[in-house]
Amino acid sequence: MQVLPTIAEIREARKSLDQPGFVPTMGFLHDGHLSLIRRAIEECGDVVVSIFVNPTQFGPAEDFSRYPRDMERDLAFLREAGVALVFTPNPDEMYPPGFATAIDVGPVAQPLEGAVRPGHFSGVATVVCKLLNIVQPARAYFGQKDIQQCAVIRRLVADLNMPVEIVVGGTVRNTEGLALSSRNAYLSETEQAQATVLHRALQAARTQVELGERNAHVLKAVIGDMLTGEPGLSVDYISVADPDDLRELEWIRDRAVASLAVRVGKTRLLDNVFLTPG
CATH class of the missing domain: 3.40.50.620 (HUPs)
Incomplete structure (x- = not known):
């Protein structure tokens, strides 16, 4: 090498x-x-x-x-x-x-x-x-x-x-679902545990799509409710958008991406999942 x-x-x-x-x-x-x-x-x-x-x-x-x-x-x-x-x-x-x-x-x-x-x-x-x-x-x-x-x-x-x-x-995650990132090195052990809610919230939105939900505002509310229920987190944004141009969607008719940016303590983390109607 x-x-x-x-x-x-x-x-x-x-x-x-x-x-x-x-x-x-x-x-x-x-x-x-x-x-x-x-x-x-x-x-x-x-x-x-x-x-x-x-x-x-x-x-x-x-x-x-x-x-x-x-x-x-x-x-x-x-x-x-x-x-x-x-x-x-x-x-x-x-x-x-x-x-x-x-x-x-x-x-x-x-x-x-x-x-x-x-x-x-x-x-x-x-x-x-x-x-x-x-x-x-x-x-x-x-x-x-x-x-x-x-x-x-x-x-x-x-x-x-x-x-x-x-x-x-595809995103690689640890056993608790936290997306791997170089900035994870900034997280304390407690903050790493808190940060696992990011993926759980995105997965909750994906589950709602699998059950038939298509309203992007409802999906963002599902994600937001889970994030605000976790102490120590500050949400920068929650998005449900077209994966090609990141244009925000009102309704999911085809493939979409749910993404978020959240501060856990002083560390800013990103995550996302694709949403595909059945």
Whole structure:
């Protein structure tokens, strides 16, 4: 496994790989990342992973400086998994002096996370565009937990005619149903137990759809009632939307996604489930 910190080095090493898969990460890897990497290896053979905590997607009051990092641990995981190349740039490599370009993907980036975190998805779209241009993979793999990010990246790739297939892997959870996230490291043991209500609330909405409920407002109320019943939680938003453009729905006629953002203590967590009428 080669670990390369510069764009020039990763481009040169990439020449020896045939149609690789690519898994971009911000490090502090967990089983969710590793499930994407295993799938990429199965489908593509050679896999490139990036580890880069991207400063442009963090707001001024967010946790860039304290975002969890453990490069040595991450590289051990990737070596064991059989990754071919690891790209580990620093911010100056990705954003040299004079860098001024930003990407705006339009309406899909505006609601939900986009409304709560202005500029976040411009930072995401810009860095993903740069990484895809640098690595030039056949397929790039992202996790469903960040469902709006997936929609933003699909829009980016379609609009810019980028020759890469975007693959979304299902959310990986612990035994209590909590979606795996690097930010779970911030949670105390008590907060981890409280956070399991996120998935239970989403599952309750899914059950209502399976029983015939189609009113999105009713489904959001089901989720909200369960969340407000748990002490120590603060709800940022609850959404029932079209999974492609994140447009809020009044009624579910086809596939939909229920998503939420909730603060557990000081830690902000995301989760979602697909809702499919029978």
